[in-house]
Amino acid sequence: MTLLLRRGVLAAGAVALMAGCADSPASPSVADDARAVAQVVDGITASEFTRMLGVIAADSMRGRGTPSREVELTALYVAAAFQSAGLTPAGDNGTFVQRFTLSALASNPTATAPNVVAVLEGSDPAKRSEYLYVTAHLDHVGVTGGGQNCAANGADSICNGANDNGSGTVAVMQLARAFxxxxxxxxxxxxxxxxxxxxxxxxxxxxLAAHPPKPLAQTVAVVNIDMIGRNASDSVVIVGKTYSTIGAVTDQVTKAHPELGMRLVNDPWNGTYFTRSDQYSFAKLGVPSVFFFNGPHTDVHTARDDVPLVNGDIAARSIKMVFHTVRELANATSRPVWDAASKARWAPGVP
Ligand SMILES: [Zn+2]
Known part of the structure; x- marks a missing residue:
């Protein structure tokens, strides 16, 4: 398929040269772009997903509680992925890490924890000062007795957080590399x-929403990913789908990519989960936001949420759908707009 497409592009170029139109038309570059998109999407594989998940959800990462040495190691792992993807650091002092103080943590209010932040500059001079955030949380609830509600499974006291949210963390790394x-x-x-x-x-x-690397007023959308590797194999829920015109874009992506066998569907829980993941930090400040979520399961926040129960194929196809959604939103002529009632519900008082 790829080889045929490449030949077609070369042939079109040769015809254009023979016809004396060397400064030729948009069509070869459009074909080129479609081929490049197909190639980077093909590079989002289940095996690579599972390999990286095995690193951050290993027992040695002790559930990535906040704060911990292991959550710091995970942040460094994500930062290395951003760096090798060629992204620009957007954390503190030219690094990928943005550090914040855990002042609300009564037991250790001077402790700190990391966010990992990076930028891929847009290609359109007229649009590159508008921003689209692609996010996931890299922490989890640590180990039983660590103060974060990790439920043991027999002798196993490590809450690996493979699906929650190793899956989303790996998604952000794979998306960074693809883009x-x-x-x-x-x-x-x-x-x-x-x-x-x-x-x-x-x-x-x-x-991060209070100290954004790029202004929230020029932030057109937040696409968050939290728990995408279990449950349904033919659909992923877009929590917040009906709250803005992002929903129409996800419908379009579902129609355009039947080959992935992964429909983007509406939240069947009427918003129950919208306040429970990180897109809400931005939505309540007025940024149209959604989160990709494959639904709850009984292993959440227990030592059973481990790597073998996460389905790399479901996750990889979901991540490909996130890629297409983000690309559509980043290239669209106009930015997403809230539905008025939803804005009143989730971001009351924001102009
Ligand atoms: Zn959780």
Whole structure:
């Protein structure tokens, strides 16, 4: 398929040269772009997903509680992925890490924790000062007795948080690499962020929303990913789908990509989960936001949420759908708009 497409592009170029139109038309570059998109999407594989998940959800990472040495190691792992994807650091002092103080943590109010933040500059001079955030939380609830509600499973006291939210963390790393590999970047600038402190109460995302690397007023949308590797194999829920015109974009992506066998569907829980992940930190400040979520399960916040129960194929196809959604939003002529009633519900008082 790829080879045929490449030949077709070369043939079109040769015809254009023979016809004396060397400064030729948009069509070869459009074909080029479609081929490049197909290639980077093919690079989001289940095996790579599972390999990276095995690193951050290993027992040695001790459930990535906030704060901990292991949540710091996870942040460094994500930062290395952002760096090798060619992204620009957007944390403190030219690094990928944005550090915040856990002042709400009564037992250790001077402790700190990391967010990991990076930017991929947009290609369109007219749109690159508008931003689209792609986010996930990298922390989890640590180990039983660690003060974060990790339920043991027999002798196993480590809450690996493989699905919650190793799956979303790996998604952000794979998306960074895919977008970073595109020869033509999306029109708008992408901001990739991985938060800690989510399980404590959205702490990292609240801090980043209050100290954004790029202005929230020019932020067109937040696409968050939390728990995408279990449950249904033919659909992923877009929590917040009906709250803004992002929903129409996800419908379009579902129609355009039947080959992935992964429909983007509406939240069947009427918003129950919307306040429970990091997109809410941005939505309540007025930024149209959604979160990709494959639904709750009884292993959440227990030592059973471990790597073998996460389905790499479901996750990889979901991540490909996130890629297409983000790319559409980043290239769209106009930015997403809230539905008025939803804005009144989730971001009351925000002009
Ligand atoms: Zn959780």
């Amino acid at each position: 970073g590999a595109l020869p033509v970047r999306p029109a708008r600038t992408l901001v990739f962020a991985a938060f800690s402190g989510e399980e404590r109460g959205l702490w990292g995302s609240a801090y």
